[in-house]
Amino acid sequence: MKEGRDMNRTRFEQLLEAYGADFARWPASERAAGAAFASKHANEIAAALREARALDAALDAARGVAPETTALAVRVLAAAPKRPQGVDRRVGWALAACAVFGVALGYGAGLMAPVAAADDEYFSIAFEAPSLAPGDDG
Amino acid sequence: MFDPDAEFVRKAGAGDARAAESLVRRHLPRMVSLARRMLSDAAEAEDVAQEVFLRVWREAPRWKPGAAKFETWMHRVALNLCYDRLRRRRETPDAEAGLHVADPTPLASEAWLAQQRARAVQAALSALPERQRAAIALVHFQELSNIAAAEMLEVSVEALESLLARGRRALKAALADVAQDLIGDADGASRG
Numbered sequence: 001m002k003e004g005r006d007m008n009r010t011r012f013e014q015l016l017e018a019y020g021a022d023f024a025r026w027p028a029s030e031r032a033a034g035a036a037f038a039s040k041h042a043n044e045i046a047a048a049l050r051e052a053r054a055l056d057a058a059l060d061a062a063r064g065v066a067p068e069t070t071a072l073a074v075r076v077l078a079a080a081p082k083r084p085q086g087v088d089r090r091v092g093w094a095l096a097a098c099a100v101f102g103v104a105l106g107y108g109a110g111l112m113a114p115v116a117a118a119d120d121e122y123f124s125i126a127f128e129a130p131s132l133a134p135g136d137d138g
Numbered sequence: 139m140f141d142p143d144a145e146f147v148r149k150a151g152a153g154d155a156r157a158a159e160s161l162v163r164r165h166l167p168r169m170v171s172l173a174r175r176m177l178s179d180a181a182e183a184e185d186v187a188q189e190v191f192l193r194v195w196r197e198a199p200r201w202k203p204g205a206a207k208f209e210t211w212m213h214r215v216a217l218n219l220c221y222d223r224l225r226r227r228r229e230t231p232d233a234e235a236g237l238h239v240a241d242p243t244p245l246a247s248e249a250w251l252a253q254q255r256a257r258a259v260q261a262a263l264s265a266l267p268e269r270q271r272a273a274i275a276l277v278h279f280q281e282l283s284n285i286a287a288a289e290m291l292e293v294s295v296e297a298l299e300s301l302l303a304r305g306r307r308a309l310k311a312a313l314a315d316v317a318q319d320l321i322g323d324a325d326g327a328s329r330g
Contacts, residue, residue: 019277058309076166
């Protein structure tokens, strides 16, 4: 970019040839200087400006209407990245947290539970059953 | 460097459908317009725009705002795809390439004249070397700044100005003759 370059006829014509007669298309750093030069030297540059405007108008004639892209947009969006299955990552974290909590709860409950009735019965049978060894009868 | 698209690209890469829609709404018509200007073929232009977005979706999950803005990167991809197609056309010339099918719908003389002008300008643009055509497409039709256009073409601003000036000089010469023909046709039509 030619920041701060002085505007003179040579530079003005270079810019006119490159960007056309619409100062909005000129480099931002030279737009104001170009417009000021054009109003100060209107007679000198009138022919060059007219030619550039004619070409701008010819190009604008080919601008046409904006393309209709509705159907194309549908095809393009169909190929866009999708979220991973499970829809929402937060839902996945919530399910994982529930599972961990459930396991911990089960473990804790197991530690705190009283000895089962089946175990009582086992001890009763082991220590109180009559002996079946021969010779014990009499 | 602020990139207005960066957040949308990041979200689209993570599967956010709304972000993807925003990118498509903002950039798809511009990609189609640019490709039409470069290729003079509506169907091929759609193919190019679709391919650009397939690459966007592929790159989006790992997109990092870096040296180039997203829009600049997209335009570079589109231009390179257009250059590839133009090169393939040169290598395998198609006898029907460049021929336009006549529109059977009768047009009022003004609409007909406007259509002829548009075709003449597009034909003159198509005859330009592709880098000059791309420079004019970016600055005049896409209305991008000189700095953005130079980045997209990967040249200096001075080189961009040279491309633009040479392109516009060639167009001025080509369209001077065409303009005379058009004026003659219009006069003939108004007399008839």
